[in-house]
Amino acid sequence: MNGGHESIPLIRVIIQQNQIAHYRTRLFELLSQHPEIQFTVAADTKSDTPYLKTYDGSVERKIRHVQCDTKLIRIPGLPTLSWQPQSLAILWRERPDVVIVMGSPYSLTAWAAGIMGRIQEIPVIMWGHGLLKEESGPKWWIRRTLYRLAAGQFLYGNYARKVLTAKGFDAETLHVVYNSLDYDLQEEVIAQISSDDCEAWRRTLGIGSHEGVVVFTGRLQPVKRLDLLIQAVATLADRAKRVHVALIGEGSEKDRLARLANNYGITQLVHFLGERYDEDYLGLALSSSDLSVVPSGAGLSVMHAMIYGTPVLIHDRAEFHFPEWEAVKEGVTGFYYKYEDVEDLADKIDRAIFPTPAKVGMAEQCRSMIRNYYNPHRQVEIISTAVKEVLASRK
Numbered sequence: 183m184n185g186g187h188e189s190i191p192l193i194r195v196i197i198q199q200n201q202i203a204h205y206r207t208r209l210f211e212l213l214s215q216h217p218e219i220q221f222t223v224a225a226d227t228k229s230d231t232p233y234l235k236t237y238d239g240s241v242e243r244k245i246r247h248v249q250c251d252t253k254l255i256r257i258p259g260l261p262t263l264s265w266q267p268q269s270l271a272i273l274w275r276e277r278p279d280v281v282i283v284m285g286s287p288y289s290l291t292a293w294a295a296g297i298m299g300r301i302q303e304i305p306v307i308m309w310g311h312g313l314l315k316e317e318s319g320p321k322w323w324i325r326r327t328l329y330r331l332a333a334g335q336f337l338y339g340n341y342a343r344k345v346l347t348a349k350g351f352d353a354e355t356l357h358v359v360y361n362s363l364d365y366d367l368q369e370e371v372i373a374q375i376s377s378d379d380c381e382a383w384r385r386t387l388g389i390g391s392h393e394g395v396v397v398f399t400g401r402l403q404p405v406k407r408l409d410l411l412i413q414a415v416a417t418l419a420d421r422a423k424r425v426h427v428a429l430i431g432e433g434s435e436k437d438r439l440a441r442l443a444n445n446y447g448i449t450q451l452v453h454f455l456g457e458r459y460d461e462d463y464l465g466l467a468l469s470s471s472d473l474s475v476v477p478s479g480a481g482l483s484v485m486h487a488m489i490y491g492t493p494v495l496i497h498d499r500a501e502f503h504f505p506e507w508e509a510v511k512e513g514v515t516g517f518y519y520k521y522e523d524v525e526d527l528a529d530k531i532d533r534a535i536f537p538t539p540a541k542v543g544m545a546e547q548c549r550s551m552i553r554n555y556y557n558p559h560r561q562v563e564i565i566s567t568a569v570k571e572v573l574a575s576r577k
Contacts, residue, residue, distance in 0.1 A: 192220045194278040195569055197309075198269045198291060199225040200252045202237035202245070204459065205482060208364040209558040210237070214246040219566055222278075224269035226252040233401045233433060235459060248272060255290070266291040273298060280569050285310030285335055287325050296331030305333035305572045312342030312356070313349065315501035333572050336565065339505030357568040361485065361506055364461065365557035368489045371465035380470035387453050393424040394535035397471035397492070399464065400483045402433030407478035409435075409442055410524055416446035417528040424451065425531060427475075428467060432457040468492050472539040473531065474516075480507045488515060489552040491545030495530055497521045509556060515548045 202210055202225050213221040223245060229236045230252050239247060250268035257263070264286075273281055273295060283295045285308030292308060299306035308328070312335060317325065326349070329335065334355040337343050343356045389395050396415075402408060411427060418425050429439070429452070436454060443452040458464055464486070468474065473495055474487030480496040481504030487494050488509060494516035496507055502521070510516035517534055520526040534540045554560070 193218065193280065193569060193573065194220050194276070195222070195280045195282060196269075196273060196276065196278045197221060197223045197225075198250075198266065198273075198281070198283040198295060199223060200230050200264050200266065200284060200289070201226045201228065201234075202247070203229075204235035204237060205363050207237045207243055207245070208366060209362055209561055210245045210247075211243050212558050212562045213565065214244060216562065216566060219569060220246070222246045222248060224248045224250045224266070224272055226250060226266070228252070230254055230264065233431075233457070261288050264289050264291065270294050270298065273304075274302075277302060277304065280304070280572060281306045282309055282336065284308070285312070285329070285332070287328050293328060293331075296328065299333075300331065305576060306331065307334045307336055307568070307572060308332040309336040309359070310338075311505060312337040312339075313345045314342060314503075314505070316345070333575075334568065336568070337505070339508045341500060341508060342505060357564060359561050359564045359568075360556050361482065362556055362558040362561055363482065363485055363489070365489065365552065365559070367461050368465060371461050372469075372490065374462075375466055375469050379466055383466050383470040387426055387428065388450070389426050390424065393426060394472045394531075394539070395426040395428060395470070396473045396475045396495075396531060396535075397428040397430065397467055397487070398475060398483065399430045399468070399486055400476075400481075401431050402429065402435040402439065403479070404435060405479040406435070406476065407522075408439055410477040410522065410527055411475055412439055412442045412446065412448070412452060413524045414528040414531055415451055416448050417524060418532060419446075419448055419451065421528075421532070423532055423536060425535060427452045428455055428471060429453065430455045430458055430464065430467060465490055472535045472541055475527075475531065477527065478502055480504060480510070482506060484509050484516075485552055485556045488548035488556075491541065491548050493517065493534065493541055493544045493548055495519060495527075495534060497527075506556070509551050511547075511551075515544060515551050 227239045250266050253265045255263040283292045296306050336359045338361050347353045443449050468490040474492050475495045484494050484506040498518040499521040517530050519530040
């Protein structure tokens with residue numbers, strides 16, 4: 183009993199993850215505070231991915247977390263496999279009402295949890311990308327077999343739901359939960375940024391009053407094709423259009439990109455600002471930029487730019503992006519350029535910035551996209567509703 187009312191029986195859910203990525207900390211914090219569902223996260227505090235910062239187990243974030251070591255298994259010629267036996271022991275011992283596991287065929291934990299769920303008659307929901315492009319043959323057979331072990335799936339985007347539905351999966355079991363960053367913190371940062379702050383930040387990079395600036399936030403990896411962005415900026419410089427590039431992040435491509443900028447004679451336009459997790463700084467940089475450009479592999483950086491009202495430019499081949507590309511709506515929240523076409527990339531940057539930035543008329547639509555879909559409060563709502571639906575379907 184609580185306050186004179188009958189207490190609501192808690193639904194117990196265990197969420198298995200290889201680790202809790204730093205950017206998802208707020209989501210798991212909100213899930214841990216759910217009034218009707220007791221979410222417990224079984225995850226490692228160490229990262230299994232280079233340059234990926236993780237939640238460190240700090241009590242300040244109030245996440246109901248159980249430390250489970252993730253082991254990586256590397257077999258020559260095969261993708262890296264992951265294995266988390268401690269989480270499986272917890273599932274077997276605790277027998278929760280619902281289990282949510284990583285929906286990756288490379289997770290041996292997911293396979294074991296799916297089989298255990300069948301044995302224990304506990305519904306298992308797989309949380310992952312689903313299917314981002316057409317697959318066939320043995321690779322699709324393996325993925326399909328894993329997904330068939332599950333009572334449902336949590337997907338990051340509507341495109342994956344469409345593809346899986348076409349492959350024969352029941353649309354009612356495919357729940358699009360989107361993705362998110364620390365939305366509440368970002369809203370606090372937005373309230374503190376003034377136009378004077380933005381002008382001052384631009385001056386620190388030496389950006390003139392008639393010059394533009396595009397920003398990229400994320401790991402400097404080959405998949406991002408940032409070399410195309412450097413070439414596009416060089417092309418614009420040849421047209422007497424000065425556009426600066428602010429690269430916020432570290433990665434294996436940094437030295438190559440620096441050499442490329444030097445070869446094109448645009449070193450003064452390319453700014454390597456390093457790896458930053460300070461949201462005050464990131465929010466200021468994104469708010470001060472005219473456009474966010476992700477030449478390929480668009481993902482989390484799309485959401486990060488849009489919450490600060492900055493439209494995003496990406497290429498037009500969905501299969502080479504991560505699910506967050508769906509937030510880019512042509513002429514509304516961003517733009518598309520022709521895949522691997524440097525001239526078109528340069529043209530789109532040109533049109534988005536000159537003579538006046540398109541951002542002025544698009545900022546509110548960008549923010550609305552995040553506030554309506556890509557935020558942790560919306561995710562918690564969808565996840566909790568889906569858990570209840572899965573349990574109801576078993577009765």
